[in-house]
Amino acid sequence: MxxxxxxxxxxxxxxxxxxxxxxxxxxxxxxxxxxxxxxxxxxxxxxxxxxxxxxxxxxxxxxxxxxxxxxxxxxxxxxxxxxxxxxxxxxxxxxxxxxxxxxxxxxxxxxxxxxxxxxxxxxxxxxxxxxxxxxxxxxxxxxxNGVLPLRSAEKTYTVAHSYRRYMQKNILGALEQMPNATPLPCPALPSPAPIDSKAIRPRDGFLGSNLVAEKILHRWPAADFGDLLERNGIANIPIDHDVVPSPVCPGGGVEAARRWKDFLNSKLPRYGTERNHPDEHATTGLSPHLHFGHISPHEMVGSLLEHEGWTPEKTSRPNGKNHDFWNVSEPAEGFLDQVLTWREIGFNWAFKNPDTYDQLESLPDWARKSLADTADDERPHVYTLDEFENAQTHDELWNAAQTEIVRTGMMHNYMRMLWGKKILHWTRSAQEALDIMIHLNNKYGLDGRDPNSYCGILWVLGRTDRAWGPKRPVFGSVRYMTSDSARKKLKLNQYLRRFDSAST
Missing domain, CATH: 3.40.50.620 (HUPs)
Structure with missing residues (x-):
């Protein structure tokens, strides 16, 4: 601790x-x-x-x-x-x-x-x-925030391989200091009766005295969930009512537990080979619940290792590779790498760089130079923020990904990478691309505004990646992705029918 x-x-x-x-x-x-x-x-x-x-x-x-x-x-x-x-x-x-x-x-x-x-x-x-x-x-x-404490890392890790090696060296010790799965009820804890949120009336022992409790609860009533959720009381709060609740992703620990159980029991065997295919639905769908803290990465990692029959003796020497470290099934190995490497490197970035984690200056030197060198390159298409937001590009795949996040608050992991790469391709500058990605992801994505999602957006521009060749217009040495390649590699016919932007 x-x-x-x-x-x-x-x-x-x-x-x-x-x-x-x-x-x-x-x-x-x-x-x-x-x-x-x-x-x-x-x-x-x-x-x-x-x-x-x-x-x-x-x-x-x-x-x-x-x-x-x-x-x-x-x-x-x-x-x-x-x-x-x-x-x-x-x-x-x-x-x-x-x-x-x-x-x-x-x-x-x-x-x-x-x-x-x-x-x-x-x-x-x-x-x-x-x-x-x-x-x-x-x-x-x-x-x-993560299985490894934010303060355990002495530096910012700039590539996944180096962070993964650091994680592998330290993860066994962290797993020995897990938070309590069931901290309540605690027999040693003096526990007054809980607040009566329906009657908005305190009970003995709450806030020291009934008088103090009555004054506080009169001015600041406890949330009435019947009004807020069942009678649409949220409509009376001055927030953006055009971004409607997700029709497919309820919040809360109950839904998070259901999704996690479903993943372990039915989706995990398919995760290694099918997670990149939008039609296969082989991911957890838990990034929103992780973002809002409705489920813990400690619980996910611990229960997955238990599900796999893992013991510390099975672990290999740290090597920075994304496989054969845990010596569990290949799908489990892949999932652990997503949670313990790719998720937590984002938290490492945000914690170590509080002023720049969402800025272009956080990019590695090679990426900044490359994007500067191609700044004047002709773009094949240029779209405005409104055109992006309303999925009005020429590209059916991109439009489907944008339509998915607008309608549901979520976007398939692979499609999110393509989505970001094409925004870079179709804007006048890397700064404009970054601003548009952050705005759209944070406005519509339930898992936006998160260290992991910021790191994913900056990955589009070269963070935690390496230089790629050959150099290409607009991208330079930054990794290039195309919709044509995605069509050839991915199963997405159902995805495209489901998120046809023309039917919005």
Whole structure:
């Protein structure tokens, strides 16, 4: 835990506080969560109840019905779990911009300490920076982002091979320090009755006194999931209502667990050979749930290794290769590489480079030079942001990929690479291509605004890749992809029929 825990301010711990507050902002789950484990330990240490506070604010870029509903569906699952294990859980959905701003400060006034999630991306670091010295209590940040702690790496890893070798050298030790699969109920934890979110009425023991609880809950009512989810109360929140909820991807830990079980039981054997084919549906579909913390990479890695009958003795010497390290089945080996190498190298980038992880200057020298050398090359087509957003290009495959993310909030992994490469091909500059990719991915993608997705977008422009030959117009030495090649390699007839942009 030492590498995963850091203090956000210098305020003292207060043994005379009324409770320990867990401010849940990134790892939105009640299992496999180091921050929750630490908050429980603090509550036991102080002999005080634990209060889990999960808020959802209005003012974040690209806020929409799609993002809000996905998060709120996760809150509903957390509320049910919290009720079952007897812990106080306070979900709050801000109705108007700024309405919830003082709430954290009010809750922190009576807290022994405030524990929260450390997350190296999007607006969360800025939000923590803004409140850390202004709240009355100690603020403790806990890293539950990846199987390897963010602080374990001493440098930024620029290519997958070097990060993979580093991971292989350190992963066995990390697997010995997994978060608690079932931290609640905890017999040693003083547990008041949970908040009654329907009647908006506190019960004995919550927030120190009924009077304080009544005042807080009167001004900031706990989320009413019936209103928000069943009676479309989200429509009353001032966010983008044109980006509608996903029809195929509900949020929350219950759905995440269902998808993961389905993958282990039926899709894993096909993953190695069929994951790149859009028609085969051989992936987990869990990147949105990973992004919003509804499922943990620790749980996925641990249960997959158990499913494969793996033991540490089966592991080979670190070699940086994407196979034959774990000595499990080929599909399992491939999936572990996606989670432990390609996902976590994105977190390494964002954590080590907080000011540039989403910028062109984060590209390797060879890529920046190559893109500069081809900056004046004639483009075969040039499209505007509106044309891209509305899938109005000449390319049927590209239009299908864009239509998929607009309609569903998801995009097939291989198609996302092609999607990005063609945006580079059809814009006036690498900077314009980067801006368009970030905007479209973050506006529509449930897994956008994430270190992994930013790293994937920058991969299109050369990050974590190598120079390729021969040099080509526009791309130079940056890896080139074509729709014609994808048609020859991939099974996508059903995909194209399903996401025909002309039928939008």
């Amino acid at each position: 030492d590498l995963r825990l850091t203090s956000g301010n210098d305020h003292p711990l207060r043994h005379d506080g009324d409770y320990v507050l867990y401010w849940m902002i990134a790892q939105r789950r009640l299992s496999y969560n180091y921050a929750l484990d630490h908050a429980i330990d603090r509550a036991v240490e102080f002999g005080k109840p634990l209060l889990i506070f999960e808020p959802l604010r209005v003012r974040y870029r690209w806020a929409s019905d799609r993002m809000h509903r996905f998060i709120i569906e996760g809150m509903r699952d957390n509320a049910e779990t919290a009720q079952n294990v007897g812990v106080a859980y306070y979900p709050y959905v801000e109705p108007t911009p700024g309405a919830g701003s003082p709430l954290l400060h009010r809750l922190a006034e009576r807290a022994c300490t405030v524990v929260t999630d450390e997350y190296p991306c999007f607006f969360l670091p800025t939000m923590i920076e803004a409140v850390k010295d202004r709240i009355a209590a100690r603020l403790e940040l806990v890293d539950s």
